[in-house]
Each structure stands twice: as C-alpha cells, then as structure tokens.
Amino acid sequence: MGFEQSPHEAAIYRRGSGGNALLVGVYVDDLVITGTKDAEVAAFKEEMKATFQMSDLGSLSFYLGIEVHQDDSGITLRQTAYAKRIVELAGLTDCNPALIPMEERLKLSRNSTTEEVDATQYRRLVGSLRYLVHTRPDLAFSVGYVSRFMQRPTTEHQQAVKRIIRYVAGTLDHGLYYPRCPGEAHLVGYSDSDHGGDIDTSKSTSGILFFLGKCLISWQSVKQQVVALSSCEAEYIAASTASTQALWLARLLGDLLGRNTEAVELRVDSKFALALAKNPVFHERSKHIQVRYHFIRDCWEEGSIKARYINTKDQLADLLTKPLGRIKFLELHSRTGMVQLCHRPTHKT
Structure with missing residues (x-):
C-alpha cells in the first residue's frame, strides 16, 4: 500500500x-x-x-482506555471512567476530595516504622494510578513517588496513596486540552530537578515537559540514577535526560511531517547548569560526572538543542520534581494544559 x-x-x-x-x-x-x-x-x-x-x-472517541473528544476548537483527552473505577477499587467513592495529590514537602522512607499493609493491594492501586498518568501529568510526581515503596508498603505509604486517590475523586473530569492553533507549531521543552529529595538514597528527581505549540505532548518524573553533589549537577543531569527525549520527539515529528525539523528549545532555570553544558572543558565541577550526562554538550554543538535560561517562576517542570503547595500546584496545573473538561475554554481560530 x-x-x-x-x-x-x-x-x-x-x-x-x-x-x-x-x-x-x-x-x-x-x-x-x-x-x-x-x-x-x-x-x-x-x-x-x-x-x-x-x-x-x-471519528475517534475512545482508544486504549482514553476518552477522546473532537470539535472545531480542538481535542480533549481524559480517563474519567477509568478514574472512577480506581476510586471504587480503593473504597473511596464517598470520600472527602483532596485539593492537591500530596502534602507539601512530604517525605516518605522505605524504612518507615509504621505497620505494614497488604502489598498486593498497594501495588494494584499504584499500578492503576500509573496508567492514569497517561492523561494526567499532574499525577506524575506523586504516583512516581509512591511507586518507590512497592516492596514493603506501610500505613504511611498507604495514606499517601489514598490522598492521591482522594485528589482523583475530586478531579474526575480533568484532562488535557489541545486547542486548534493556526500556523506551524514548534517543540519546546522544560527540564528541572530537586536536589537530593529522596531521603533513602539522596538521589534527585528530574522533571521534564515537552510542548508542541501550546499542547503538552510528553512528560516525565523520574528519580535520577546517580547522586548529584550539587543542585547545579542535578539540573545538568535533568537537562541531559531531557535532551535525549527532545531528539526522539524531533525525529518522530520529522517522520510524521516527512521533513527535518528545527532545533528543539530546552528551557532550564539554572544558569550554572547551562554554563556547564556550554563549556567543553572538564574541571573540578564536572570531571566526576558520568560521561553519558555530557550528551547535552554534543546536542548543543551540533545545533539540535537550543537551551536557554528561564526564571524559576516560569519553570513548568517544577510540577514534576516535588510535592508543591496548593497555590503553586494549581498554577502549574493550569499552565501545563490541564483543564476541567466540563468547563473547557473556547479557542477562536
């Protein structure tokens, strides 16, 4: 054919x-x-x-558990029916909904001294939540965080999972909105990191977002594989990880369009990490960093990535690095394209 x-x-x-x-x-x-x-x-x-x-x-309306709505203004994706089943599975149908998925600055440990709970049920709930993240980037960090305690969950971990599900119960009709936009859309990424947020390993968490025009198309919240010695190093590792995703997305977009695409803009809120990416000379600050994390330098030199500094208040990937307070969480929730779909914004073309 x-x-x-x-x-x-x-x-x-x-x-x-x-x-x-x-x-x-x-x-x-x-x-x-x-x-x-x-x-x-x-x-x-x-x-x-x-x-x-x-x-x-x-016309596509349901695919792999994802509900799709299309009209002249744009496309919406959500998993309302699936989210309801998770709430029912947890026995929280009549719960008091939570405003945010995780308490601000919450710290959990694998060495929790609280009573152990049914690990099978814990894994079932967390596994169900992980699939919901496909249309809910606002859950990416919190679900990823509780996923770290699958081996020996305790009541402390279970309470955190139930808090997430109570948040889901109050946001069943939330999802992603992709407005119809005239003209050519460009790939823009955001990378961010906390520093040593995991109290068991002292490892940091990378948060990565990519937009095509105004539409969020890719998100990751992942614990880094090595211990970063500084916040600069943690940001640098996150930016390098984001660069690999940026290249893949750019090449996939090129496949879809049938032509090469322009350089991907990567937005980072650490001037020190950007300076480290630009400087090819190994020195006291970078000589110990694993070679693979210098991948961003090659991307920079060949022109496939254009990294630039942004103010921390404009760093959207902060949503994926740590538990945030209500005001900051709701602000980033809105700015990343999450909407209450029964009150979806209209978009004039």
Missing part, C-alpha cells in the same frame, strides 16, 4: 507527504487513521475493507 514505517516509532506508518500525507497508528488490530485530506483517509479505508474484514467506528 506504499506505507513507510517510522524508524523512531514502530507503531506509526506514513504514506505520502505534504498536502497528501496519510498517517496510521497501529495497536494489535486497532487502527487510528488521520491525514491532510478527507479523501485520502476515505480511500485508505476502502482499500482496507477490500483486503480485510474490518469495521469503521467513525
């Missing part, structure tokens, strides 16, 4: 380019089809029906 498989995402196929592009996403025997022309999409459907026994379910 003339399709080319994306070398950067095996489940995506493209035929044609420019004004005649047709894209197909495949999961087992389910296909998601889109293209620049309705006629191309319709013709492909007829090709498939002539070859395979298949059903046309119309």
Whole structure:
C-alpha cells in the first residue's frame, strides 16, 4: 500500500507527504487513521475493507482506555471512567476530595516504622494510578513517588496513596486540552530537578515537559540514577535526560511531517547548569560526572538543542520534581494544559 514505517516509532506508518500525507497508528488490530485530506483517509479505508474484514467506528472517541473528544476548537483527552473505577477499587467513592495529590514537602522512607499493609493491594492501586498518568501529568510526581515503596508498603505509604486517590475523586473530569492553533507549531521543552529529595538514597528527581505549540505532548518524573553533589549537577543531569527525549520527539515529528525539523528549545532555570553544558572543558565541577550526562554538550554543538535560561517562576517542570503547595500546584496545573473538561475554554481560530 506504499506505507513507510517510522524508524523512531514502530507503531506509526506514513504514506505520502505534504498536502497528501496519510498517517496510521497501529495497536494489535486497532487502527487510528488521520491525514491532510478527507479523501485520502476515505480511500485508505476502502482499500482496507477490500483486503480485510474490518469495521469503521467513525471519528475517534475512545482508544486504549482514553476518552477522546473532537470539535472545531480542538481535542480533549481524559480517563474519567477509568478514574472512577480506581476510586471504587480503593473504597473511596464517598470520600472527602483532596485539593492537591500530596502534602507539601512530604517525605516518605522505605524504612518507615509504621505497620505494614497488604502489598498486593498497594501495588494494584499504584499500578492503576500509573496508567492514569497517561492523561494526567499532574499525577506524575506523586504516583512516581509512591511507586518507590512497592516492596514493603506501610500505613504511611498507604495514606499517601489514598490522598492521591482522594485528589482523583475530586478531579474526575480533568484532562488535557489541545486547542486548534493556526500556523506551524514548534517543540519546546522544560527540564528541572530537586536536589537530593529522596531521603533513602539522596538521589534527585528530574522533571521534564515537552510542548508542541501550546499542547503538552510528553512528560516525565523520574528519580535520577546517580547522586548529584550539587543542585547545579542535578539540573545538568535533568537537562541531559531531557535532551535525549527532545531528539526522539524531533525525529518522530520529522517522520510524521516527512521533513527535518528545527532545533528543539530546552528551557532550564539554572544558569550554572547551562554554563556547564556550554563549556567543553572538564574541571573540578564536572570531571566526576558520568560521561553519558555530557550528551547535552554534543546536542548543543551540533545545533539540535537550543537551551536557554528561564526564571524559576516560569519553570513548568517544577510540577514534576516535588510535592508543591496548593497555590503553586494549581498554577502549574493550569499552565501545563490541564483543564476541567466540563468547563473547557473556547479557542477562536
């Protein structure tokens, strides 16, 4: 049928380019089809029906547990039905909802001295929450944090999980809104880190966000693999991790568009980390850092990444590095594209 498989995402196929592009996403025997022309999409459907026994379910509305709503203003993604099942599974249907998923500055330890709880039930709840993160970046840090205590959970850890679920219970209709925007969209990333926030290992947590235009398309909250000796080093490691994701996203976007894309802008709120990335000379501050974390320097030199400094108050990835207070959390919740979908903003095109 003339399709080319994306070398950067095996489940995506493209035929044609420019004004005649047709894209197909495949999961087992389910296909998601889109293209620049309705006629191309319709013709492909007829090709498939002539070859395979298949059903046309119309405009995408539900896929892999994710609810999709499309109209002239844009697209929304949410998992309301799935979130309700998590609340029911936890026995918290009639709970008092929490305003934020985690208490500000909360610190948990694997060496908790409180009573142990049923590990199987704990893992079931946390595993369910991890799938909800696919449309809920506001849960990425808190769910990742409680995931660190799967081996021997205690009542202290269980209380943190129930707090997250009480937050979910109060935000069942929250999800991501992707407004229709005229013109070409550009990839922009944010990377941030706390410093030594894990009290068991003294390791830091990296927070990474990527936007395509105004739309949040990728997010990560992950504990760093090594101990950072300073906040500068922790930020540098986070920026290097973000650079690998930036390159993959840029190349995948190039596959979808059928052409090369411009350099990705990466926004960092540490001037020292940026100086370290620009300076190719090893010195007392950087000589001990593992070689792989200097990957960002290569990206900078070849022009695939353009890192720039932003003020800490504009660092959106802070949402993914630590438990925040209510005011800051709700501000970043809104600025990252999370909305209460029954009150979705309108967008004029």
